[in-house]
Amino acid sequence: MIAVGVDAGSRAIKIVLMDSDTRSILATGLVKQGVNSDELTSHLLDCLLNECALNRDDIGYVVATGYARNRISIADTTITEITCHACGVHHVVPDARTVVEIGGQDSKFLHLDPTGAVHDFAMNDRCAAGTGRFLEVVSERLGVGLEDLGQMSARSSNPAVISSMCIVFAETEIIGLLSAGAAPEDIVAGVQNAIVTRVASMAGRSITPPVVFTGGVALVPGMSQALERLIGQSVTVAPNPQMTGALGAAILASKQA
């Protein structure tokens, strides 16, 4: 039987197909989020099944997670991103005790116990300042692609200080910095620092190593270094960080199948 994990996030839908018995990953796929997440999910799932020469009858159990999890009709159950990311990260980095996840619109901090269970968590509320959305805003403002932000920030010698806690005000601050002649690379580096500062503030005082960084934003070069500098600890980027939520969902599904 096949276990399916669907992570219907704010920016992308991710799917992991897993063999329920061996827990080996059969396929992973990603599609940009759109108006109809349910249809997009079904389509992506069928493509992946096709690749593996499987069909829907082979599916034992489907777990959906992510902000659109309740809209996925093929799901047998839903489990939150918090539990799924914890499970996915524990699978790829078994000794992880702290998980920092930064996605398109939210960010979270998870403390795991040695067995991988969630001990405690924090997550951003209404505000998007500590999330990938902030990077999108700066890339739009500066007219550079998201993928180029990492190289830019690496060139910065004097990161700008972005003090606004609110993304809307921060955008105004960026405009101000630009007109005051700040170098774009310093602004990018400043934004990266602002994101990790914001996220780290959710963690409280104690951050137990090892720290694993996951979620789509972990892919942006420069972010894990910014995080390391801020918390003063080394940070491991999860392999395939965009997929850990879907992976966790697939593992949880395999336990049900």
Add this chain to the structure above:
Amino acid sequence: MSKCSGDKQVKAKNCDPCSPPSVDCCSSAVTTEQNDSPTLWFENMIDNCYDYAIDAKSNSRPIVGIMCEYAPRELIMAAGGVPVCLCGGSAKTIPAAEDYLPANLCPLIKSTFGYHITKTNPFLEMADLVVAETTCDGKKKMFELMAETKAVHLMELPQKQDDSEAFEHWVTEIHKLKAELETRFDVQITPEKIREASRIMNRERNLRRGLAGLMKADAPPLTGRQLLNFKSIISGIPTDLEKYEEAAEILRSHSRNGDMSSRVRVLLTGVPVVHGAERVVDIIEESGGLIVCMENCTGLKPILEDVDLNAADPIRALAKKYFHIHCAVMTRNTRRIDYLRALTAEYRAECVIDLVWQACVTYDIESYQVRRLAEQELHVPYLRIETDYSPSDSARIAVRVEALFETLRSSYRTGQPCRK
């Protein structure tokens, strides 16, 4: 099953005090049709109160608005008045309030004041007097603005709960309110009248405690939201008291509801959840939780203690009961911690959820002590939710609540799906 009454008439609709009471159509708790008269009665709570207030007014009884549990209702009743709670639970009136008040202020205060500005709370419009207290700064300063266009009597609430001089001051404040009511409404408030009002209020509190106590069962016969609905913005309405009694009888004979025993038992603490602002309660219960204990001003907090009917001085007895309310405006507010400790055990809560309205500084800061109690002493998970009346963060709140329950159930380790 409870009936969906989407076409329900709300008599006070032109004024929409708190938007029509919403009806839970797919509730799984027991309210069988032949037996749901108390449920239906309280679903029409706003209408009932409206009728009662209109009737009282036509019999020349004064309507007295209150906005806090420190307001001694018994004294108002002893003056022949009708105490009605004016706390706003609607987001709709907030923009109007923000013309006067800062945006960064507790939504409860803004909503209440918004009703005043837009003249859309019929009870506030009817009110002959508003009794106010110096509780939190936001309310205190809002009352100043309200007093420009409304008769407001301000009681100075001392905030050192353990200090005997503070208590004496509170007794004086109650005497001043008595004098104000007597002059304004040309009545004599006798000790006997206070005792009679205290008797009625003790009975009301006792009946409501009885209903709340049903939640101690393994499988309670109602949800936390349904319990929250058994409440009235006017105290001491005789029919309300009958209905509380009836409800307890019906529900007691129903004390088996299998579904309820599998839910996560939640103790909800923090700020009041006033009529119309029940969003977080609904999110918690839709995510697989059951609020077995609501330790706030719309739950147990104001009804835990009664007025001593045998006290030689009924005014002091009143003062004592009210001064004991463990609101976060008190310092040090150790009674709250003591009650939380006791209630968590009594109601066998598996977690503590602490609701804080945005910009409510006192409850916000006290969260620290509540978290410490929950995590370090009671060893139950703690979740703090800070929000206001706008629903934009509902999905996020649901994720956090569900994740809390998943963590508690560790469903992924035992192989049980946490919910379908």
